[in-house]
Amino acid sequence: MSYQTLLDAVIKGDIKTATEETLKAVDAGGNAQDILDQGLIEAMNIVGDKFSKGAMFVPQMLRSAKTMQECVEALKPHFQENAMTTKGKIVIGTVKGDLHDIGKNLVRMMLEGAGFSIIDLGVDVPPEVFVDKIKEAKADVLGMSALLSTTMPSMTKTIKALVDSGLRDTVKVIVGGAPVTRKYAEDIGADSYAPDAGSAVLEAKKLLNIS
Amino acid sequence: MEPGPIPTFQPRLKVLNRRQALAIHTAALEILEKIGIKMEHAECLEMLDAAGGSVFDKDWIRLPAYLAEEAIRSAPRQIALYDQHGHKTMPLVDENSFYGTGSDTTFTLDLETGERRRCVLADTGNFAKLVDGLENISFAMSMGNPEDVSNVDYIYVYAFAEMVKNTNKPIVFIADRGEDIAKIHEIACMVAGGEDRLRQKPFLLNYSEAISPLRFPAHVMDRLLFCARKGIPICLPSGSNAGGGAPVTLAGAMAMGIAENLAGLIVHQLAGKGSPFLFGPNVSALDMKSAVVSYGCPEWSLTQAALADMRDEIYGLPIWSFAGASDSKVVDAQAGAEAMFSIITAMLSRCNLIHDNGYLEYGSTSSLEMVTMANEWVAMARFFTHGIPVNESTLALDALERVKNAGPQAFFLMDDHTFENFEQALFLPKLLDRSRYDTWEDEGSKDLYTRSNEAAKRILDEHQVTPKDDGVLKEIDDLLNAL
Numbered sequence: 001m002s003y004q005t006l007l008d009a010v011i012k013g014d015i016k017t018a019t020e021e022t023l024k025a026v027d028a029g030g031n032a033q034d035i036l037d038q039g040l041i042e043a044m045n046i047v048g049d050k051f052s053k054g055a056m057f058v059p060q061m062l063r064s065a066k067t068m069q070e071c072v073e074a075l076k077p078h079f080q081e082n083a084m085t086t087k088g089k090i091v092i093g094t095v096k097g098d099l100h101d102i103g104k105n106l107v108r109m110m111l112e113g114a115g116f117s118i119i120d121l122g123v124d125v126p127p128e129v130f131v132d133k134i135k136e137a138k139a140d141v142l143g144m145s146a147l148l149s150t151t152m153p154s155m156t157k158t159i160k161a162l163v164d165s166g167l168r169d170t171v172k173v174i175v176g177g178a179p180v181t182r183k184y185a186e187d188i189g190a191d192s193y194a195p196d197a198g199s200a201v202l203e204a205k206k207l208l209n210i211s
Numbered sequence: 212m213e214p215g216p217i218p219t220f221q222p223r224l225k226v227l228n229r230r231q232a233l234a235i236h237t238a239a240l241e242i243l244e245k246i247g248i249k250m251e252h253a254e255c256l257e258m259l260d261a262a263g264g265s266v267f268d269k270d271w272i273r274l275p276a277y278l279a280e281e282a283i284r285s286a287p288r289q290i291a292l293y294d295q296h297g298h299k300t301m302p303l304v305d306e307n308s309f310y311g312t313g314s315d316t317t318f319t320l321d322l323e324t325g326e327r328r329r330c331v332l333a334d335t336g337n338f339a340k341l342v343d344g345l346e347n348i349s350f351a352m353s354m355g356n357p358e359d360v361s362n363v364d365y366i367y368v369y370a371f372a373e374m375v376k377n378t379n380k381p382i383v384f385i386a387d388r389g390e391d392i393a394k395i396h397e398i399a400c401m402v403a404g405g406e407d408r409l410r411q412k413p414f415l416l417n418y419s420e421a422i423s424p425l426r427f428p429a430h431v432m433d434r435l436l437f438c439a440r441k442g443i444p445i446c447l448p449s450g451s452n453a454g455g456g457a458p459v460t461l462a463g464a465m466a467m468g469i470a471e472n473l474a475g476l477i478v479h480q481l482a483g484k485g486s487p488f489l490f491g492p493n494v495s496a497l498d499m500k501s502a503v504v505s506y507g508c509p510e511w512s513l514t515q516a517a518l519a520d521m522r523d524e525i526y527g528l529p530i531w532s533f534a535g536a537s538d539s540k541v542v543d544a545q546a547g548a549e550a551m552f553s554i555i556t557a558m559l560s561r562c563n564l565i566h567d568n569g570y571l572e573y574g575s576t577s578s579l580e581m582v583t584m585a586n587e588w589v590a591m592a593r594f595f596t597h598g599i600p601v602n603e604s605t606l607a608l609d610a611l612e613r614v615k616n617a618g619p620q621a622f623f624l625m626d627d628h629t630f631e632n633f634e635q636a637l638f639l640p641k642l643l644d645r646s647r648y649d650t651w652e653d654e655g656s657k658d659l660y661t662r663s664n665e666a667a668k669r670i671l672d673e674h675q676v677t678p679k680d681d682g683v684l685k686e687i688d689d690l691l692n693a694l
Contacts, residue, residue, distance in 0.1 A: 003449040059454075102455050106502055125380055149317040149356040150366055150387070178503075179317035179356075180577055196501070 002197070003039035006027035006071075010043035011050075013063030015070050022071040029072035033085065034076040036115070040068045044113035052092075065109040069147075086117040088140040088208050091133050092123035097202035100147035103177060107143060114201045116141075117131040119131055127154070131185035133141045134162070134171050141172045143194075172207040176200060221598040223306070224559035226513060227520040228582040231462075235517075236525050238466035239473060240276040248425045248474045250433035255478050255585055260532055262481055279473040279476075282480040290444050290487040292350070293412040295379040296677075299510075301349055303489065303529035306561040310535065310554070310589045311350035312338055313567035314385045314418065315561040316577040320542070321341035322668060325541075330355030330403030332579070337671055338569075339377035341579055344674035347535050347589040350381040352418075352566060365694045368394045372687050375402055379677055383416045383566060387432035392417065393496050394690065402679065403684045410442045416489065416564070421449040421471050423456030427478075435475060439483030446489035446531040446564075447475035447556060451503045455464055455497030465514055468492025489564060491518055498538075503573045506609070507549030516560030523561075525600040534555055535585035542580050542660045546571060550581065551588050558592045580663035583670070587642045594638040642666060 006025065009018035025035045049063045050056040090111055094104050101123045105159070108120050117139055121129060135144060142162070146152050157176050162168040175185050176194040185193035192207055194200035204210075227235075249271050250256040256270055264272045289304035301309045319330045322337070338354035353370040358653050360369040367386050374382050375398060388394035395415075403409035414504050417432045419425050431447075438445035451457035451468030458464050472492050479488050494514035505511070515532040520528050534553035539545035550568070559563045567574065568589075569582035599605075610628035614621045642662055646649060651657075657665075678684075 054500055058497075058502050059459075059499060099428060100427075102497075102502060149315070149358070150363060153363060 006039045010031045045101045068069040085117040090141040091119045091139040092143040093125035094123040094145045096126045098151035102153040104145040110197040127158040146177040219598045226516045232521045232524040239469040242470035243274040251370035252429040259312040282476045282580040286488045292381040303563045312352045318576040320578040329358045331359045332357040335373045336377045339374040343378035344670040345586040347586045371395045388430040416444040423449040423451040437484045439479045444487040448493040452495045490528040507538040512556040519561045532562035533567040534565045536570035538573045555592045580665040583663040583667045
């Protein structure tokens with residue numbers, strides 16, 4: 001089955017056409033997981049690629065992500081027998097003391113677009129809340145963000161809390177935000193560093209061995 | 212009666228007409244009245260409620276327009292900032308403009324290696340000392356969040372003390388919460404010789420931020436209340452950058468940013484009627500590719516020019532603004548173009564307190580060289596905005612006649628009129644190079660970055676900052692050691 005019209009509609013951010021195309025594919029007997037993987041997620045891969053090359057602006061990328069989410073909603077009822085499989089569970093949040101969330105929200109949208117299931121804990125998240133949620137959700141990845149250099153130490157504290165609770169080996173840690181550097185990520189024992197939303201997706205895939 | 216002298220027209224810039232200014236102001240009042248703000252500080256919420264606001268959804272509150280109008284009327288029209296010796300060096304009023312550095316960068320360009328590295332406390336000291344030695348940079352900010360302080364909870368106290376030790380110019384400072392701002396105030400009192408003297412002749416101003424859209428966190432309001440009660444001048448912009456924290460259209464971003472500023476001003480005047488409040492949101496643009504808040508964009512210069520027009524039409528309060536910054540990662544042509552663009556437009560549009568001079572990388576990196584360059588660019592802008600004095604001496608018909616009568620060998624360069632007037636009549640660059648090619652080559656073919664680097668090093672090496680009394684320094688160190 002060709003999903004070209006669906007792909008184009010998601011890339012363009014045309015919610016109406018994309019939703020229609022999704023339902024059309026279902027009516028034509030398409031498998032819901034295939035429509036998700038080969039249509040919607042594939043479209044968002046292209047969007048992510050274009051965005052990271054500077055060929056797309058943020059509002060266009062977000063509109064594509066919103067289009068994709070609308071399509072997923074339309075697709076959900078058709079997953080009756082086997083539940084939708086996601087690429088992995090990611091807990092994400094801005095660390096304690098920091099109230100900034102634009103960057104973190106961009107990362108969330110991009111990860112959702114790439115097919116991950118996201119638990120967003122919001123801003124000012126204390127280490128123990130990260131730990132509890134990771135345990136409860138059996139998360140594969142933790143993404144932490146900070147805008148202020150004064151709140152970066154909260155990242156270290158969270159990683160330490162993961163170690164103390166015995167969860168460190170069960171979850172991969174990605175950090176990012178304006179003051180964070182690759183070296184800082186290495187110093188505090190994170191698994192990966194993502195300078196922007198596009199690379200957060202690539203890093204998450206790399207950590208979970210997803211192509 | 213003889214005719215008076217010809218007044219000098221000083222070129223200035225206007226970007227809004229009165230109807231535009233009033234429409235944005237009206238929209239700001241409508242935001243406060245209809246949409247409301249989220250006030251997360253219990254005492255402030257009660258204060259606003261008692262003053263006539265109406266609380267909804269727990270900590271949201273709508274504020275009637277008259278509260279804003281009253282606050283605008285009771286806030287002082289002039290904020291006089293003094294240097295640390297008690298001289299009034301920054302009367303923030305009318306069209307007066309003063310340039311200074313910025314705060315909180317994570318990185319700085321190392322003066323020796325040029326490498327971008329994390330800021331340390333000594334950098335804050337160096338920036339303050341450089342500011343002290345530059346004639347057109349009027350105030351200091353920390354220019355860095357040092358990574359080497361012994362207790363990160365008091366990072367802003369260490370930064371403030373470091374500035375006090377390295378400059379006697381006014382200081383614009385950051386704090387985190389009620390606790391550390393009280394420590395900073397203690398240090399300021401030590402320097403000024405007591406709380407009353409500091410209140411009379413403040414040498415400091417606090418920069419705090421609400422969070423767009425419409426959110427006022429408790430720890431921010433603790434600082435606002437502290438400043439209102441102690442008479443420490445404060446400004447409370449929010450991050451109402453177009454497309455990120457605020458609507459993407461500049462009028463909407465301004466209306467929201469001004470609404471946020473008015474909300475802060477209302478609380479401030481309720482807590483300390485007549486306390487000094489520097490007006491102004493930060494309406495920059497969120498870059499639509501990188502999602503960074505731009506420091507080199509024309510939008511920010513345009514919205515602060517618009518705010519200056521609104522000040523003249525409506526608010527009458529001195530305003531907060533930015534200039535001399537860039538999104539470039541290095542000191543290059545982009546950095547020069549962006550920094551100069553904002554420096555000249557900030558002055559032309561009559562902004563008062565103009566911070567962030569010397570920023571690179573959208574405010575993430577600071578550069579001593581950039582501050583040194585900004586010093587020269589401010590001088591260029593001052594020369595331009597001063598205009599062309601027209602009188603008998605400047606028209607110089609006498610000089611022309613003398614040169615004409617002196618024969619074919621005469622020229623203006625050797626005339627007395629030139630000797631007597633050239634230093635005022637012309638702009639004499641110090642860093643910008645106009646030397647002949649061979650001279651420039653003999654001097655080592657240095658570009659502006661290199662020359663600024665050398666100038667910055669020379670100032671740090673040679674400039675003497677008048678030291679504080681040993682007693683004061685000991686008191687400050689005792690306070691720091693007890694943190």
